[in-house]
Structure formats: C-alpha cells, structure tokens
Amino acid sequence: MSKKLTKREVDYSKWYNELVVRADLAENSGVRGCMVIKPYGYAIWEKMQAELDKKFKETGHENAYFPLFIPKSYFSKEASHVDGFAKECAVVTHYRLKNSEDGKGVVVDPDAKLEEELIVRPTSETIIWDTYRKWIESYRDLPLLINQWANVVRWEMRTRLFLRTAEFLWQEGHTAHATEQEAINEAELILEIYADFAEKYMAMPVIKGLKTENERFAGAIETYCIEGLMQDGKALQAGTSHFLGQNFAKAFDVKFTSKEGKQEFVWATSWGVSTRLMGALIMTHSDDLGLVLPPNLAPIQVVIVPIYRNDEQLDTISEKVQNIVKELRKRGVSVKFDNRSTHKPGWKFAEYELKGVPLRIAIGPRDLEEGTLEVARRDTLSKETVSQENVVDYVEKTLAEIQESIYKKALDYRESHITKVDTFEEFKEVLNTKGGFILAHWDGTSETEDKIKELTKATIRCIPLEGEIEEGKCVLTGNKSARRVLFAKAY
Amino acid sequence: MSKKLTKREVDYSKWYNELVVRADLAENSGVRGCMVIKPYGYAIWEKMQAELDKKFKETGHENAYFPLFIPKSYFSKEASHVDGFAKECAVVTHYRLKNSEDGKGVVVDPDAKLEEELIVRPTSETIIWDTYRKWIESYRDLPLLINQWANVVRWEMRTRLFLRTAEFLWQEGHTAHATEQEAINEAELILEIYADFAEKYMAMPVIKGLKTENERFAGAIETYCIEGLMQDGKALQAGTSHFLGQNFAKAFDVKFTSKEGKQEFVWATSWGVSTRLMGALIMTHSDDLGLVLPPNLAPIQVVIVPIYRNDEQLDTISEKVQNIVKELRKRGVSVKFDNRSTHKPGWKFAEYELKGVPLRIAIGPRDLEEGTLEVARRDTLSKETVSQENVVDYVEKTLAEIQESIYKKALDYRESHITKVDTFEEFKEVLNTKGGFILAHWDGTSETEDKIKELTKATIRCIPLEGEIEEGKCVLTGNKSARRVLFAKAY
Numbered sequence: 001m002s003k004k005l006t007k008r009e010v011d012y013s014k015w016y017n018e019l020v021v022r023a024d025l026a027e028n029s030g031v032r033g034c035m036v037i038k039p040y041g042y043a044i045w046e047k048m049q050a051e052l053d054k055k056f057k058e059t060g061h062e063n064a065y066f067p068l069f070i071p072k073s074y075f076s077k078e079a080s081h082v083d084g085f086a087k088e089c090a091v092v093t094h095y096r097l098k099n100s101e102d103g104k105g106v107v108v109d110p111d112a113k114l115e116e117e118l119i120v121r122p123t124s125e126t127i128i129w130d131t132y133r134k135w136i137e138s139y140r141d142l143p144l145l146i147n148q149w150a151n152v153v154r155w156e157m158r159t160r161l162f163l164r165t166a167e168f169l170w171q172e173g174h175t176a177h178a179t180e181q182e183a184i185n186e187a188e189l190i191l192e193i194y195a196d197f198a199e200k201y202m203a204m205p206v207i208k209g210l211k212t213e214n215e216r217f218a219g220a221i222e223t224y225c226i227e228g229l230m231q232d233g234k235a236l237q238a239g240t241s242h243f244l245g246q247n248f249a250k251a252f253d254v255k256f257t258s259k260e261g262k263q264e265f266v267w268a269t270s271w272g273v274s275t276r277l278m279g280a281l282i283m284t285h286s287d288d289l290g291l292v293l294p295p296n297l298a299p300i301q302v303v304i305v306p307i308y309r310n311d312e313q314l315d316t317i318s319e320k321v322q323n324i325v326k327e328l329r330k331r332g333v334s335v336k337f338d339n340r341s342t343h344k345p346g347w348k349f350a351e352y353e354l355k356g357v358p359l360r361i362a363i364g365p366r367d368l369e370e371g372t373l374e375v376a377r378r379d380t381l382s383k384e385t386v387s388q389e390n391v392v393d394y395v396e397k398t399l400a401e402i403q404e405s406i407y408k409k410a411l412d413y414r415e416s417h418i419t420k421v422d423t424f425e426e427f428k429e430v431l432n433t434k435g436g437f438i439l440a441h442w443d444g445t446s447e448t449e450d451k452i453k454e455l456t457k458a459t460i461r462c463i464p465l466e467g468e469i470e471e472g473k474c475v476l477t478g479n480k481s482a483r484r485v486l487f488a489k490a491y
Numbered sequence: 492m493s494k495k496l497t498k499r500e501v502d503y504s505k506w507y508n509e510l511v512v513r514a515d516l517a518e519n520s521g522v523r524g525c526m527v528i529k530p531y532g533y534a535i536w537e538k539m540q541a542e543l544d545k546k547f548k549e550t551g552h553e554n555a556y557f558p559l560f561i562p563k564s565y566f567s568k569e570a571s572h573v574d575g576f577a578k579e580c581a582v583v584t585h586y587r588l589k590n591s592e593d594g595k596g597v598v599v600d601p602d603a604k605l606e607e608e609l610i611v612r613p614t615s616e617t618i619i620w621d622t623y624r625k626w627i628e629s630y631r632d633l634p635l636l637i638n639q640w641a642n643v644v645r646w647e648m649r650t651r652l653f654l655r656t657a658e659f660l661w662q663e664g665h666t667a668h669a670t671e672q673e674a675i676n677e678a679e680l681i682l683e684i685y686a687d688f689a690e691k692y693m694a695m696p697v698i699k700g701l702k703t704e705n706e707r708f709a710g711a712i713e714t715y716c717i718e719g720l721m722q723d724g725k726a727l728q729a730g731t732s733h734f735l736g737q738n739f740a741k742a743f744d745v746k747f748t749s750k751e752g753k754q755e756f757v758w759a760t761s762w763g764v765s766t767r768l769m770g771a772l773i774m775t776h777s778d779d780l781g782l783v784l785p786p787n788l789a790p791i792q793v794v795i796v797p798i799y800r801n802d803e804q805l806d807t808i809s810e811k812v813q814n815i816v817k818e819l820r821k822r823g824v825s826v827k828f829d830n831r832s833t834h835k836p837g838w839k840f841a842e843y844e845l846k847g848v849p850l851r852i853a854i855g856p857r858d859l860e861e862g863t864l865e866v867a868r869r870d871t872l873s874k875e876t877v878s879q880e881n882v883v884d885y886v887e888k889t890l891a892e893i894q895e896s897i898y899k900k901a902l903d904y905r906e907s908h909i910t911k912v913d914t915f916e917e918f919k920e921v922l923n924t925k926g927g928f929i930l931a932h933w934d935g936t937s938e939t940e941d942k943i944k945e946l947t948k949a950t951i952r953c954i955p956l957e958g959e960i961e962e963g964k965c966v967l968t969g970n971k972s973a974r975r976v977l978f979a980k981a982y
Binding site for chain 2: 027029035062064065066067075076082086088093094096108117120131134150155167342
C-alpha cells in the first residue's frame with residue numbers, strides 16, 4: 001500500500017496495468033499470455049456471470065458443455081471461419097510425455113502423435129454445429145437455445161490482463177432457428193440483454209450498432225455489438241451477437257423438416273461476452289486512487305473499519321457494529337467488518353479505496369458517545385456523519401445513488417466525446433486531441449475503411465442502430481455516404 | 492421413447508450407457524473421449540456445483556482461476572507427480588495453422604513451434620504452487636484457501652461418459668497452511684464436506700477412508716477418499732482430499748516467515764470432485780425404466796401433466812394448475828407444467844420416468860369434478876389420489892420422504908454388501924458372486940495389494956476411518972495384519 005499508482009494522465013496504460021495487479025484482480029502467470037484471475041477479481045466475474053446467467057435463463061436459454069478440443073478438419077468446413085481463427089490457434093499434436101534419455105526431465109513422446117491434430121477451441125461454432133446435426137430433425141426441435149460458460153484460447157501476440165489474453169473465460173450462446181427472422185430476433189434480443197447488463201450492472205453506457213464487413217465475426221452475416229468508451233478516449237467492444245445465417249448449418253449439414261414437410265437448413269446465431277468486461281469495468285470508472293466499483297457488482301459493498309485505542313473500545317464498537325451488519329445483510333447488502341488488529345485504520349482506508357469498495361464506514365469512541373458514524377463514498381470521496389439509527393436506510397439509499405451517479409458520470413463523459421466531423425483534417429485533429437467517438441460519413445467500402453485505419457489507427461466501431469440518419473459525403477473520399485458511422489481508436 | 496432400456500441384470504454396462512444418452516444427460520462427441528454434456532445433464536451438474544460452492548465459501552474458501560496450460564518444465568519439479576500424470580497428457584506444441592499447399596484445408600504451421608511445450612492441465616498443483624510462491628511471504632498470508640472450477644484433461648485410453656472421459660469438469664481446491672496439523676485438519680474438513688454432500692444431496696452413502704500407497708494421488712502424503720457402491724456391486728471413488736505435506740512447497744520453493752521470524756516451507760492440501768459424480772448419481776439410484784433423481788438435485792422436482800379431450804378442458808385444468816404451480820414455487824419447489832399438445836400423456840409419463848423426475852402429477856376432467864389429483868412417485872412407482880387443497884403440503888412432504896427413502900434404500904444395499912472374509916477362497920467367491928465391499932485382513936505391503944489385484948481385479952478402496960480395529964492375518968499371505976481394509980472391484 002506504500003506506493004501510489006501511476007496517475008492516469010501520466011500514463012493511462014501503466015495506470016491500468018498497475019491497478020489490475022495492485023487491486024488483486026489478476027496477474028500474469030508463468031504461461032505466456034495467460035493470466036491468473038485472483039480471488040477478488042474472480043468474485044466480480046462471478047457476480048457478472050450470475051446476473052447474465054439469470055437473464056439468459058429467463059429468456060429460455062439452457063446451459064450445456066461442449067469439448068475443449070476441436071478436430072482440425074472441422075475448422076476447414078466454414079471457409080471464412082477458418083481464415084479468421086487459424087492464425088491464432090493452440091494446437092495439440094501429442095498425447096503423452098516420457099522420461100528424457102538423460103533422466104533429467106520429460107519430453108514429448110514421438111510415438112504418441114495424434115492422427116489428427118486438435119485445436120484448443122478459440123470459439124465453439126464448429127464443434128457445436130457438428131453436434132446440432134444429431135439434435136435437430138424437425139421444426140419441433142427448434143428453437144434450440146444453448147449457452148456455454150467456458151475457457152477459450154486465441155494465441156494473441158500482444159496480451160494485456162483481461163483486455164487481451166491468450167486464454168480467457170467467456171460465455172458463448174449458440175442458437176438454432178427455423179426461420180431467418182427468428183434468428184435475427186434472437187441476435188437482437190441478446191444485444192439488448194448485453195446493453196442492459198452493461199448499463200444497469202456495470203454502470204457503463206454503450207452504443208449499440210452493427211459491425212462493418214471488415215470487423216464482422218468470421219462466419220457471420222451480421223455482427224451486432226455494444227461499444228463502450230474508456231476514460232482515455234478509446235473505444236472498447238464489450239459484447240457481440242452474431243446472425244450467422246445458414247453458413248454453419250450448410251457447413252455441417254444441419255437440416256430440419258419444416259411444418260410443411262420440407263427439408264431446410266437451420267438458421268443460427270452465436271453471441272458472447274468475456275472476462276474482457278472486467279477490463280471495461282475497471283477503465284470506465286476507476287481513478288488515481290484505485291478501483292471504483294458499481295455497487296451492483298462489488299463483492300464488498302460496505303466495509304466497516306473500527307477506530308480504537310484498546311480492546312475495551314474495540315469490544316464496545318464490535319457490539320454496535322454486529323447489529324448494523326445484521327440489518328444490512330437482511331437487506332441483501334454485502335458488508336465486511338474489518339477488525340484486524342494487524343493493520344491500522346489509515347492502511348485499511350487506502351486498501352479499500354484501492355479495491356473500490358463503494359462505501360466505507362468508520363466508527364470510533366467519539367461516534368459511540370454521539371451515536372454517529374462516518375460514511376465515506378468511494379466514487380466522490382465525500383464523507384458524511386450519519387446517526388447510527390439511520391445508517392441502514394442511509395447505506396441502502398446511497399448505494400443506489402452511487403450506482404446511478406457513476407453511470408451518469410460515464411454517460412456525460414461519453415456524450416461529450418462523440419464529435420461530428422465533416423473533413424478528414426478535423427477527423428485527425430479530433431482523434432489526436434480530444435479522442436472519443438467520431439461520427440463521420442463513410443462511403444461504405446472496405447477500401448476506405450482500411451485506408452482510414454492505415455492513416456489514423458481509427459476503425460469503424462459500429463454503424464449505430466439508434467440516432468438520426470443523414471446523407472452526406474465520405475470524410476476521406478468525398479463519395480456519397482448514406483449515413484454517418486462511429487469511428488474511434490479501440491482496444 | 493419407443494425402445495425400452497436394456498435391463499440392468501441383462502447388461503449393467505449397456506444399461507448405463509443407454510440411460511446416459513436416452514435421458515439427455517450426455518453423449519460422445521466427435522472428439523475421442525470427450526463428451527458433450529447436454530442441458531438436462533448440465534442442469535444437474537449446476538445444482539451440484541451450487542451446493543458445493545456454498546459449502547466451500549461457508550468454510551472460508553474463495554474461488555480463483557489459473558491457466559489451462561502448464562509449461563512442461565513445471566511438471567518435472569515434483570518427481571512422483573510427473574510420474575503419475577506424464578503418460579496421459581494432451582500436449583500443445585504449435586500455436587498456428589496455415590493453408591495447406593494443395594489449398595484443400597489447413598495444416599499445422601511448422602514455423603509456429605513453441606519453444607517449450609505446454610501441457611493441458613490434468614490437475615493444477617504445479618501452476619498454482621508456482622503462483623503461490625509470489626503470494627505467500629509471511630504467516631499473515633496463511634492460510635490461503637482457494638478453489639477453482641475448471642476443465643481438465645487426462646488422456647485416458649478407455650473412456651465412458653461421466654465415469655472416465657479425456658476432458659472432464661471439476662473443482663480443485665488448493666490450500667496453503669503454516670503448520671502440518673492445520674493442513675491435515677483442512678484435508679479432513681473437506682472430506683467431511685464431500686461425504687455430507689454425497690449423503691444429503693446425492694442420497695449416496697459413502698465410506699470415508701485413507702488410500703493405500705498404491706492408490707494415493709501422485710505427490711500426496713495421504714489421500715482421503717469417499718467410496719460409494721454401485722448397484723452392480725462395484726465401488727466408485729467419488730471424491731479425494733489430499734494432504735500434500737511440503738512436497739509442492741519444496742518443489743516450487745514456497746516459504747513463509749513464521750511468527751517467530753523463521754523461514755519455513757508451507758504445508759499444502761488439494762482436493763477435488765468432478766463430473767464423475769454424475770455417473771455415481773445415475774448408478775446409485777436408477778432402475779430399468781430410467782433415472783431416479785434425488786429431489787435435492789433434480790432440475791425438475793415435480794411435473795404436472797394435463798389429461799384432456801378438448802381445449803376447453805385444458806383451459807379449466809390450466810387455471811387450476813396455475814395456482815398450484817405458484818404455491819409450489821413459493822415454497823422453492825421446482826415445477827414444470829407440460830401442456831404441450833404435440834405429445835400424449837402416456838408418452839410424457841414415460842419421458843419423465845426416463846428423466847427421473849421425482850413426482851408426477853396427473854390431472855384430468857374427473858379430477859376437476861372431484862377436486863383431486865393423481866400423484867405418482869418415481870422411486871417407488873406408487874400412485875396416490877390427493878385432494879387439490881392438500882397437494883402443496885403433500886408434495887413438499889413427499890419430496891423430503893423420497894430424498895430420505897432412496898438414501899435408505901442405497902444404504903441398505905451397501906450395508907448388505909459389506910462382507911467380512913477370512914480366507915482367500917472366500918474372498919474370490921464373494922467377489923465373483925455377491926460383489927460389493929469385502930472387509931479383509933491385509934499385511935500392509937504394496938506387493939500383496941498388487942498380487943490380489945492381479946488375481947482378482949479387486950483393489951483396496953480404502954482403509955476406513957470409522958469402525959472397529961481388529962488384528963488378524965492377511966487374507967493372501969497369512970502375515971500379520973493390523974486391521975481389516977476395504978476391498979472391491981472398482982470403476
């Protein structure tokens with residue numbers, strides 16, 4: 001706790017890396033690009049999972065589990081899919097080790113070579129659609145609404161904790177439908193669930209949109225996405241929902257008998273969010289003192305720190321606190337009473353600031369006399385003296401206020417960082433000074449998109465689903481543009 | 492639903508394989524030895540997870556997540572550990588595919604060979620203890636009580652759904668302690684949690700014991716285990732908890748500063764249960780008609796099937812049922828009203844029998860007139876007519892009765908299948924006729940254990956922790972024996 005975090009304005013990237021480690025969220029492991037998610041970080045991820053899982057189940061989805069390994073040949077069946085993932089695959093080629101001849105360790109046993117290599121799943125469309133062929137015969141078997149919580153591996157060259165790691169945790173939904181429209185509805189329903197979760201739980205405002213062809217998922221007809229904006233003005237894709245058309249059904253020969261008795265290919269979606277959301281959560285709200293967590297996802301919502309000079313005072317405080325703890329828990333508030341004698345109050349204050357606990361209550365001998373407590377808000381760093389009688393109501397009300405307030409703050413930031421530009425000069429200037437999202441006209445071609453990326457590092461984050469549609473001229477080529485799209489530099 | 496299951500007495504193994512697939516629990520995938528856990532099977536696993544996770548957290552454990560991959564060199568650090576796992580490892584050697592020269596598919600890119608091969612974790616002691624070295628400095632950091640829910644891979648040659656699969660799901664606890672006694676206490680605490688879960692939730696009686704050296708976990712000083720008995724008289728190891736001593740701390744150089752200021756090696760435990768428990772659950776209770784599930788783990792505890800001739804009757808029934816459903820849900824009973832018009836009541840009855848739903852309620856026009864319902868128990872197949880007014884109480888009471896009753900039945904079976912034998916002739920005869928556990932004297936040597944295994948296929952399941960200790964003579968060698976141990980053929 002001795003050393004302060006690097007300030008955001010000094011080095012945002014360094015601030016992030018330090019914060020993730022110092023707040024006990026995650027750290028790099030001895031395996032290149034693979035992270036260890038520490039208990040405090042994992043507790044936040046569990047809260048995310050619980051909420052998303054509930055929403056999926058409420059909308060009729062069931063969980064299942066498919067193999068970690070995918071035979072190499074499955075990969076080749078959907079052409080654009082293999083192009084998208086082949087370059088970053090972990091490949092299992094052998095199934096046994098043996099003692100080395102020098103007796104000093106183990107080596108791969110050359111006699112244990114697999115006939116067909118196995119790919120560690122980077123995503124599961126292929127193995128799942130190979131399975132769906134056996135599950136789907138008639139329209140009665142549809143829709144098939146399945147989700148999987150799993151680990152996946154993509155061999156990224158440059159990795160960063162949570163944002164881009166070789167192995168990450170995620171959920172991947174894979175659904176099968178009788179009609180095109182039903183599949184599109186499903187992809188859109190999931191997008192709404194993701195957006196709602198981001199805003200209500202993560203307190204992170206997001207823009208819903210469609211990806212351009214360049215940024216689409218390998219194998220999708222349309223990719224819907226939610227895009228957040230981080231405090232350094234860079235965008236972060238927080239979730240995607242794909243309408244896959246009949247691509248995977250055709251690649252894996254999945255047909256069904258329709259009500260009319262015809263054999264038709266099945267329509268598909270897939271969708272996912274990952275531990276990347278942890279990165280988004282951290283970067284949306286946190287400050288130079290540490291994490292700022294939304295109460296709806298904070299593993300500890302309230303911490304109570306006793307201030308005392310002797311055991312007798314601690315006993316009196318503890319007695320008072322026990323009742324408050326009990327009452328708060330009754331209302332579903334997660335509260336920790338940190339009565340460790342090994343650390344001083346000041347140390348604890350800094351620790352819980354670093355860890356983003358939304359409310360901190362301090363109680364000392366004077367408070368006992370006066371029937372008060374000191375309640376400090378993590379987001380605003382403001383303190384208030386509250387009577388012990390009212391503290392439970394006060395905490396409940398304030399937690400709701402914090403949840404709303406940090407959302408509002410992030411939304412204000414985001415709104416003030418969407419800039420309409422009409423010339424490429426302006427485009428570059430806004431990008432390099434103010435940052436954030438840029439609403440600009442684009443002629444609709446991949447070439448122009450590539451050129452803009454090459455010149456500025458900005459990509460089209462999405463074609464927004466909401467907002468007015470206005471014709472104009474492409475910011476780069478001057479060609480006709482049907483509408484403005486959203487550019488940004490992105491994680 | 493047309494074809495009946497193979498009967499247990501005809502071919503127990505075939506019965507099991509058919510049942511797992513037909514009851515929609517799991518199936519084989521296109522990947523050798525890897526299963527697909529289907530939604531109904533996964534829902535049971537989720538219930539197991541939820542209960543175990545609660546028990547772990549109540550006893551101070553936190554969840555975390557460690558990498559899927561383990562560098563090969565980590566493996567060699569603990570000698571007996573590598574011996575135990577090297578022969579069944581999936582090995583990642585490359586990180587990229589490329590298009591094949593004939594343009595017809597993808598091949599492993601030889602330029603993308605890893606400098607050091609990565610092992611897909613068969614268990615995580617090595618990668619976790621490599622991490623603990625960074626986390627543990629002083630006695631203040633202890634105990635460290637961590638659990639992980641994860642997939643692991645052991646390249647088994649002969650696989651069977653749930654019982655032995657190349658990839659399986661499990662939890663693995665890894666704890667670090669300041670003293671030997673604390674670590675032993677932890678291993679024993681977890682054994683109690685496992686046994687309690689098996690008995691109260693799975694309704695499966697288990698015998699708690701210690702493994703002999705032959706059967707011990709690779710790297711452990713002591714392995715505690717729970718052993719269940721299946722209906723074919725074979726034992727099944729359902730969970731293990733290992734006291735690891737300082738083996739891994741020494742292999743990975745994990746020391747702490749004690750209260751007295753000395754540098755000491757940390758003491759360790761690890762413990763796990765897996766999707767193998769699904770196999771144990773299925774085999775303990777199910778019958779020739781299908782699954783029998785304990786109410787405490789059944790995804791659907793009560794199914795209500797309407798019997799009607801026209802829509803009007805269905806409407807009247809539905810109205811009645813809605814109230815019952817609401818009342819049952821209020822009491823935490825999971826209930827499904829199957830009003831599908833695509834299937835006949837008889838078909839549904841057989842379907843829910845196959846899937847082991849503990850209680851089935853049928854309601855028809857006559858019941859409406861008389862204010863009754865027909866409630867059928869899956870375990871005893873008995874039916875009772877119950878008044879609609881009392882049905883909620885009746886269901887609640889009966890679910891509790893079923894839970895107790897199937898436990899009792901399994902316990903009776905187990906008790907009647909523990910046989911004390913004093914000669915090797917008797918040993919072989921009991922094993923080949925009656926089966927089950929055999930309590931026999933053993934001289935305490937690995938050689939004798941091996942010899943008995945070679946001659947009979949029976950192994951020492953455990954040295955029981957409970958029961959009287961009586962000296963005698965080894966059933967094979969006649970040498971002195973300090974106590975009887977528990978033999979059986981095992982899964």
